[in-house]
Amino acid sequence: MGINRKFFFDYVRLHLFDGALTQPQVRGLTAIIDKWEATMPGNDDRWLAYMLATTHYETGRTMQPVRETFAPTDDKAIAILDRAFNAGRLPWVSRPYWNKDAQGRTWLGRGLVQLTHEANYQKMTNETGIDLVSDPALAMDLKVAVDIMFIGMTKGSFTGKKLADFFAPGKGDWVNARKIINGLDKAALVGSYGKAYYAAISYTT
Incomplete structure (x- = not known):
């Protein structure tokens, strides 16, 4: 049975978005749910809930791909990162990974989750079949960003930890699941978002 989308959007609008959703937020939420229902039917719905929660936190709840620092351009993001590093x-x-290379490419964080460093762009090129090395800005495309997140979080491509490590029969660790992305940084907060999303997608009547 698919997700009851009316209930889902009514619930998250009230409990996670202060009573109002923008069209970009709706598009982002829809893209993630569409991908889930098309490619992962029968899997643990808590996986979907935690991916939504991760997107909610990592994108500043825009539910759209963002650059590291939330800057509107690569150059602006580089300037912000340079200032922070120098301070x-x-x-x-140890080394500013965002500096542009000889081809003008920068490996700063992009996406629904922050894909950083050339080696990780190469890894996701191999995983997705999308040439993120030639054009790392492709990680800012919503469909591409959704694909990266699904692969990274289900296979453990980001940190070696994957969704099945934390959500499986008899197991539901909403806090330590943060290790899939970034240690325990904001782990309880992201976990609380995950539980709210799970409530939104669990309604079946």
Whole structure:
């Protein structure tokens, strides 16, 4: 049985979007649900809920692909990252991965989840069959970004952790599932979003 979309949108509008949804938010939510229903019928609905929750957090609830720093252009994002790096606010970064290469490509974060570094763009090129190395900006396309997220989170391509590690029969770890993306950063918050999305997609009558 498919998701009751009227209930879903009514529920998330009220509980996750302060009573109103924009058209870009609706398009993003719809693209994720469409992909789920077309390619993953019969799988654990908590996987879908956690992917929606991850998108909700990682995109600042725009539900659209975003650049790292939420900048409107690559150049603006690079400038923001440079300032932060030079001020010592990115201690985990040893080398600025966002600097443009000889072909003018930058490997800054893009998508529904933040795909960063050339090696990860190459990995997702191999996984998706989409040439993200020649044109990393393709990660800003909604369909491409959805494909990247589904593959990365179901196969464990981002960190080695995958959805099945945390959501399986007899197991439901909404907090530690954050390790699929980024350690335990904002883990409880993203988990709370996941539970709300799960409530929205679980209605079947």
